[in-house]
Amino acid sequence: MDQAYLTPNAASPDPALAAVLDCRVLTKRYGSTIALNAVTFSIPRGRVVGLLGPNGSGKTTLIKLIAGLLQPTAGAAYILGEEPGPSTKARVSYLPERPYFSPSTKVSDTLAFFADFYADFDRRLAEDMLMRLSVPTASTMGALSKGTKEKVQLVLVMARRAALYLLDEPIGGVDPAARDFILGTIIANYHRDSTILISTHLVSDVERVLDDFILLQYGNVAMYSSPRLVHEQTGRSLDQYFREAFRC
Ligand SMILES: Nc1ncnc2c1ncn2[C@@H]1O[C@H](COP(=O)(O)OP(=O)(O)OP(=O)(O)O)[C@@H](O)[C@H]1O
Numbered sequence: 324m325d326q327a328y329l330t331p332n333a334a335s336p337d338p339a340l341a342a343v344l345d346c347r348v349l350t351k352r353y354g355s356t357i358a359l360n361a362v363t364f365s366i367p368r369g370r371v372v373g374l375l376g377p378n379g380s381g382k383t384t385l386i387k388l389i390a391g392l393l394q395p396t397a398g399a400a401y402i403l404g405e406e407p408g409p410s411t412k413a414r415v416s417y418l419p420e421r422p423y424f425s426p427s428t429k430v431s432d433t434l435a436f437f438a439d440f441y442a443d444f445d446r447r448l449a450e451d452m453l454m455r456l457s458v459p460t461a462s463t464m465g466a467l468s469k470g471t472k473e474k475v476q477l478v479l480v481m482a483r484r485a486a487l488y489l490l491d492e493p494i495g496g497v498d499p500a501a502r503d504f505i506l507g508t509i510i511a512n513y514h515r516d517s518t519i520l521i522s523t524h525l526v527s528d529v530e531r532v533l534d535d536f537i538l539l540q541y542g543n544v545a546m547y548s549s550p551r552l553v554h555e556q557t558g559r560s561l562d563q564y565f566r567e568a569f570r571c
Contacts, residue, residue: 343368343487343518344389348398351384351542358384360542361398366518368486371510371532373561374522376539377569382522383420385539386491389520390417402487413442416485420492420522422472426465430458430475437479449482452508456501469496474505481509488513490521494528502528527562536561 342365351359359381366372374382387393389400391407402411424433430453437444453460456474464472473496481488494502502525510532513519523529530536530550538546550561557564 342366342401343403344520345401345404346385346389346398347401349385349388349395349400350397351381351388351393352396357542359388359395362539362542362544363398364537364544364547366520366535368516368518370534371519371521373526373529373533373536374520374539375524375526375536375565376545380539381542382539383491384542386417386489386520386522389487390415390489414486415489416441416480416483416487417489418476418480418491418493422464422476424464424476426463428464430460430462430464430467433464433475433479434460437482441483443484444479445482445484448512449478452478452482452512455508456505470498470501473497474501477505477509481513484514484517486517488517488519488521490519492522492524494523494525499528506532526565527560530561533561538565 344366346362346364348361348363349359350357350361362381362385374385376382384393388395389402389407391412399406402415405411407415428436434446434449437449438446450460453475456478458467458471458474458478464475467475473494477490477493480490494505497505506529521529521533533550535547535549537544553559553561553564559567
């Protein structure tokens with residue numbers, strides 16, 4: 324495990340070194356279910372971090388807590404030193420796991436909506452990415468395939484100039500051939516100072532773009548490391564390593 328990434332540094336006097344995201348003993352219970360159990364980690368700026376783990380391990384719960392859509396039972400998440408609230412929402416670009424535009428909304432209207440709603444939205448960048456992904460902007464969302472809807476929502480979210488992007492299962496519905504292209508387009512266009520936290524089961528598709536990964540198991544951080552370290556230490560890709568380590 325690369326301990327360097329685990330060092331909380333939100334109190335650093337150098338803003339360039341301050342953590343974008345700091346989770347401290349972050350805990351969420353739903354009744355008697357402990358979805359997140361005193362999760363503590365820190366992510367510096369400029370990293371692309373995979374949030375990995377089996378079904379029910381707490382990935383969506385963690386992302387919703389950071390996005391301010393859920394309240395923690397104990398502990399806290401800090402975005403650039405602040406707990407989730409209106410000012411962090413202006414710095415965080417969040418892609419939920421489910422579609423959120425009504426079927427009758429045209430793709431071009433979603434661009435207008437984001438431009439009105441988010442001061443940091445780069446409309447030209449969004450239009451450019453949609454064109455490169457061959458998305459028909461005159462269509463309604465309801466007329467698009469599941470994968471194309473996901474492309475639109477991912478493009479909108481990534482065309483904001485946010486400090487932190489929270490992507491919950493962004494490419495699950497996209498065909499395998501297009502995943503590489505989409506990830507490549509996203510990574511080529513996002514601002515290098517920003518941090519991306521991306522929850523996914525598609526480890527083999529995303530591992531090449533990840534600087535680091537956090538593995539959740541039963542609501543605990545089981546590992547915080549990098550694909551590079553896993554490869555150096557085991558000779559395996561992240562996907563191979565997980566398949567062997569967590570075989571059912
Ligand atoms: N609204 C809720 N009410 C009760 N329990 C919940 C609720 N949401 C999540 N849970 C429970 O919390 C735990 C974590 O769920 P969560 O959705 O965060 O996991 P996940 O890692 O995102 O799963 P998946 O990979 O299947 O999307 C699970 O045991 C789940 O059943």
